[in-house]
Amino acid sequence: xxxxxxxxxxxxxxxxxxxxxxxxxxxxxxxxxxxxxxxxxxxxxxxxxxxxxxxxxxxxxxxxxxxxxxxxxxxxxxxxxxxxxxxxxxxxxxxxxxxxxxxxxxx
Amino acid sequence: xxxxxxxxxxxxxxxxxxxxxxxxxxxxxxxxxxxxxxxxxxxxxxxxxxxxxxxxxxxxxxxxxxxxxxxxxxxxxxxxxxxxxxxxxxxxxxxxxxxxxxxxxxx
DNA sequence: TCCTCATTTCGCGTAATCACGAAATATGGA
DNA sequence: TCCATATTTCGTGATTACGCGAAATGAGGA
Numbered sequence: 001x002x003x004x005x006x007x008x009x010x011x012x013x014x015x016x017x018x019x020x021x022x023x024x025x026x027x028x029x030x031x032x033x034x035x036x037x038x039x040x041x042x043x044x045x046x047x048x049x050x051x052x053x054x055x056x057x058x059x060x061x062x063x064x065x066x067x068x069x070x071x072x073x074x075x076x077x078x079x080x081x082x083x084x085x086x087x088x089x090x091x092x093x094x095x096x097x098x099x100x101x102x103x104x105x106x107x
Numbered sequence: 108x109x110x111x112x113x114x115x116x117x118x119x120x121x122x123x124x125x126x127x128x129x130x131x132x133x134x135x136x137x138x139x140x141x142x143x144x145x146x147x148x149x150x151x152x153x154x155x156x157x158x159x160x161x162x163x164x165x166x167x168x169x170x171x172x173x174x175x176x177x178x179x180x181x182x183x184x185x186x187x188x189x190x191x192x193x194x195x196x197x198x199x200x201x202x203x204x205x206x207x208x209x210x211x212x213x214x
Numbered sequence: 215t216c217c218t219c220a221t222t223t224c225g226c227g228t229a230a231t232c233a234c235g236a237a238a239t240a241t242g243g244a
Numbered sequence: 245t246c247c248a249t250a251t252t253t254c255g256t257g258a259t260t261a262c263g264c265g266a267a268a269t270g271a272g273g274a
Contacts, residue, residue, distance in 0.1 A: 003126060011121035013194075014114055022194070029199040036220060048263055050222050069220055069271055080194055087120075087129070087187055092136040143250060155233055157252050176241050176250055
């Protein structure tokens with residue numbers, strides 16, 4: 001994870017529709033969801049949806065796999081993890097004590 | 108954390124200079140860093156810096172505290188934590204097994 | 215091969231974002 | 245009070261992102 005990848009990823013998430021799409025894919029799980037179904041659930045025009053999925057894919061936040069006629073989209077949670085690590089890298093100059101309790105793990 | 112807050116936060120991080128500023132503040136720690144020092148370290152014009160700090164503050168990613176003549180900026184890591192939780196909310200439809208190993212905690 | 219469904223690419227008008235100079239405001243010292 | 249330092253606000257021109265209709269492409273099935 002470097003600066004420019006992180007910017008692409010944050011930029012991809014910084015949009016109402018794309019954030020909805022990503023969260024939907026997270027909830028749907030790793031098996032993937034057909035693009036068309038995403039569009040139907042969120043009421044999106046095909047070209048608009050396609051553009052947003054492409055943006056998310058370019059940013060490494062989702063992956064696409066063709067399954068017969070459909071394209072299944074699934075989230076890449078490793079990228080989310082990479083973003084967090086990048087953000088908190090060398091937190092408090094490496095001083096564990098100063099950092100403790102500032103960002104408790106999601107669990 | 109709701110959708111529109113998350114969008115503001117991701118949007119704030121989706122910018123080269125702002126991402127640098129935020130990471131710098133994370134590394135500097137919770138005691139805070141004077142705005143001017145941030146500007147000097149990253150070579151930013153005062154008005155540009157001020158605008159970016161305001162954006163980060165509006166997004167809840169940093170907090171500002173006046174200390175005599177200077178304004179100290181410190182990161183709010185709870186917001187980062189909130190963003191991650193929001194992103195991964197109801198991951199895999201709540202199926203722990205399907206979700207396991209997809210996003211190992213940063214630690 | 216021909217047709218249809220699923221998805222992507224292109225093009226355009228509109229709207230939001232950016233950097234930065236200049237001016238305004240806040241704070242404490244002489 | 246007057247001034248210097250630290251920071252914010254305002255205005256402007258240039259770049260970039262958005263939604264979406266129309267057309268193109270890809271992948272089976274008849």
